[in-house]
Structures are given as C-alpha cells and as structure tokens.
Amino acid sequence: MADTKKLENRRRFLKIATLGMGGAVTALMSVPLLRFFLHPVGRRMVSTPEAPIDVAGVADIVAGAAPVRLPIIASGVRDAWNRLEDVAVGSCWLQKDEAGTVKAFSAVCPHLGCSVDFSQASNDFRCPCHNSAFAKDGTKKDDGPAKRGLDPLEVSIVDGRIRVRYQRFRNDIAEREPV
Numbered sequence: 001m002a003d004t005k006k007l008e009n010r011r012r013f014l015k016i017a018t019l020g021m022g023g024a025v026t027a028l029m030s031v032p033l034l035r036f037f038l039h040p041v042g043r044r045m046v047s048t049p050e051a052p053i054d055v056a057g058v059a060d061i062v063a064g065a066a067p068v069r070l071p072i073i074a075s076g077v078r079d080a081w082n083r084l085e086d087v088a089v090g091s092c093w094l095q096k097d098e099a100g101t102v103k104a105f106s107a108v109c110p111h112l113g114c115s116v117d118f119s120q121a122s123n124d125f126r127c128p129c130h131n132s133a134f135a136k137d138g139t140k141k142d143d144g145p146a147k148r149g150l151d152p153l154e155v156s157i158v159d160g161r162i163r164v165r166y167q168r169f170r171n172d173i174a175e176r177e178p179v
C-alpha cells in the first residue's frame with residue numbers, strides 16, 4: 001500500500017517536473033521569436049548621424065550674397081534593417097555675412113514641414129505651402145501661420161570647410177523642440 005502511494009507521488013512529481021521544464025524551454029525559445037516578430041516596434045526607425053556634416057567650402061559661399069541652398073548628405077544612415085551610404089537627410093540655407101560669419105537654417109518650414117525658398121525679389125524666405133515668410137536672419141515675419149522663425153543649425157568650420165549639424169524640430173509649435 002505504501003509502495004503504491006510512493007509510486008503515485010513519484011509520478012505526480014515527474015509530471016509536474018516535466019510540465020515545468022517544458023514550460024521553461026517554451027518560454028526561452030519564444031524570446032527570439034517574439035523579438036523577431038516585434039522588430040522594430042518601439043525602436044527608432046531611422047537614425048540620422050548626430051555628427052556635423054560637411055556641406056561646402058567656406059570660400060564657396062560669397063560674403064553678403066543671397067543664401068544658398070545645399071543638400072545635407074550623410075555618409076551613414078541606419079533604418080530598421082539597413083545601413084545606407086550617402087543619403088540626403090535634408091537641406092539647409094547657408095549664408096555668409098560681410099564679416100565672414102557663416103549661418104545655416106534648416107530648409108524645413110517650422111509650420112508643417114514644407115520646403116522654404118529664398119525670394120530674391122523680397123529678400124526673404126518664403127514657404128510656398130501656406131505663405132509663411134521669414135526675414136533673411138531667419139526671424140518670423142507677420143505673414144503666414146508659422147509659429148516661430150526658421151530653425152538655425154549648428155555650424156562649425158574645420159580646415160576651411162563648413163560643417164552643419166543637421167537636426168529636425170517639432171512642427172507647428174512656438175518653441176524649438178528637437179525630434
């Protein structure tokens with residue numbers, strides 16, 4: 001009788017141990033599967049380089065002339081699956097004053113993100129989408145719905161070359177909030 005009870009206990013123990021081990025193995029194996037199916041949920045899809053990007057030589061920009069629009073080409077951009085080389089991540093308006101100071105503004109309109117143009121006729125920046133206007137120094141003019149001026153980009157000069165740190169900012173708010 002005692003033997004039967006012992007046998008029963010052992011069977012029950014083995015059953016529970018087997019179920020426990022099976023559950024643990026299944027849980028362990030499902031981690032990579034879940035990661036595979038959920039990728040890239042919750043991750044940044046595209047990462048643009050944070051380092052300054054070479055856009056032009058200082059001598060290429062004429063002092064006191066109208067701003068020039070230049071593409072910002074990153075040597076390495078990573079999205080969820082790939083790393084891409086030489087990708088145009090955006091563009092900027094560059095200008096050099098008579099004293100030789102170089103300034104850069106993002107070409108993205110701070111209203112809803114259209115591309116701003118420079119008007120030689122009115123000597124200011126204009127957005128074709130909803131007619132926001134910005135002075136040559138980037139400040140917002142009264143025309144149009146933009147809530148702030150053009151977004152300045154950080155400029156550094158290294159060995160006679162202009163480098164711009166490209167950044168995007170949240171649209172349609174008065175504050176400048178990087179995204």
Ligand code: FES
Nearest residue numbers: 109111112127130
């Ligand atoms: S997107 Fe430029 S004014 Fe609306």
